Amino acid sequence: MSTPATPLGGSPSLPDQPDIPLGKLGMWWFLSSEIMVFGGLLGAFILERIAAGGWVEASEHVNTQVAAVNTLILVTSSFTIVQAHAAVNAGSRKRAARYLLVTVLLGLTFLGVKGYEYAGEISHGFTPSSGLFWSFYYTMTGLHALHVIGGIIFNASLFAAAAWDLHWDRVSHRVEYAGLYWHFVDLVWIFLFPLVYLS
Amino acid sequence: MERTWPSNVTVWVWLLTLLVLGIAAAYLPASKDLILTLVFGVALFKAVLVARHFMHLRAEHALIYTIIAVPLLLAIGFAISLIPDIIINHGGPPAP
Numbered sequence: 648m649s650t651p652a653t654p655l656g657g658s659p660s661l662p663d664q665p666d667i668p669l670g671k672l673g674m675w676w677f678l679s680s681e682i683m684v685f686g687g688l689l690g691a692f693i694l695e696r697i698a699a700g701g702w703v704e705a706s707e708h709v710n711t712q713v714a715a716v717n718t719l720i721l722v723t724s725s726f727t728i729v730q731a732h733a734a735v736n737a738g739s740r741k742r743a744a745r746y747l748l749v750t751v752l753l754g755l756t757f758l759g760v761k762g763y764e765y766a767g768e769i770s771h772g773f774t775p776s777s778g779l780f781w782s783f784y785y786t787m788t789g790l791h792a793l794h795v796i797g798g799i800i801f802n803a804s805l806f807a808a809a810a811w812d813l814h815w816d817r818v819s820h821r822v823e824y825a826g827l828y829w830h831f832v833d834l835v836w837i838f839l840f841p842l843v844y845l846s
Numbered sequence: 847m848e849r850t851w852p853s854n855v856t857v858w859v860w861l862l863t864l865l866v867l868g869i870a871a872a873y874l875p876a877s878k879d880l881i882l883t884l885v886f887g888v889a890l891f892k893a894v895l896v897a898r899h900f901m902h903l904r905a906e907h908a909l910i911y912t913i914i915a916v917p918l919l920l921a922i923g924f925a926i927s928l929i930p931d932i933i934i935n936h937g938g939p940p941a942p
Binding site: 666667672675676678679680682683686687690693694697698711715718719722723725726729730733826827830831833834837838840841845846 | 854855857858861869872881882885886888889892893896899900907913914916917918920921928929932
């Protein structure tokens, strides 16, 4: 019986798929299930919006300027985490730590801005029970925010490992997996932004 | 000859430029259909940039493409399969 090969980063891979680390394969499987979760939700939103009237009026009350700032923040955090991955490939632990820290801070900023946006909408009387548009709005953006929180925890753990050299040699390859997850969160927002705020 | 890819900084600048273009398109004095086409066209372009360059899908194993394609096609297919109900029972999209 052959032992699974161990490519870069120490993550084992399938015997007949030697160039795909198991961790990366697992992350892609997880993301594929996430496509179904968000795909179903966004699909239901689009169909309900086409079928039901009155959504255009409701969507005029969302804060597009604040959401645009959040889009800028999330797109930039996608850039910083891909730079962290590049730093790992270049063997620079400290540079990877810096980029991971910036990614975490940008994620926290996104949540802060989202909290400010929620507070403004709730103070104007737009709650999840204000209508179907608002139910979808809070469900979709709330689920997305939960994913941002998950990504921040993942990225923060890698930042700690990089900053204080906590078994960095054994975990540095996970920056690529954290990046894949974070980019997916960015991708979801890339479609949520025009759906909720611009259409 | 080895193919060269745009740097991460170049892709990031493209993403920021497209963000501005997408927002500007939403405020164009044009028909709603044209605006929606532009806004979602820009979003699709941004998504392709992130997937190809940041997620490295420009050069990935065939198995990864399969893993992504199946749920993506299912999610799109399920939404499309429900459109006839909207056309028949709701008379199509509401007038703008």
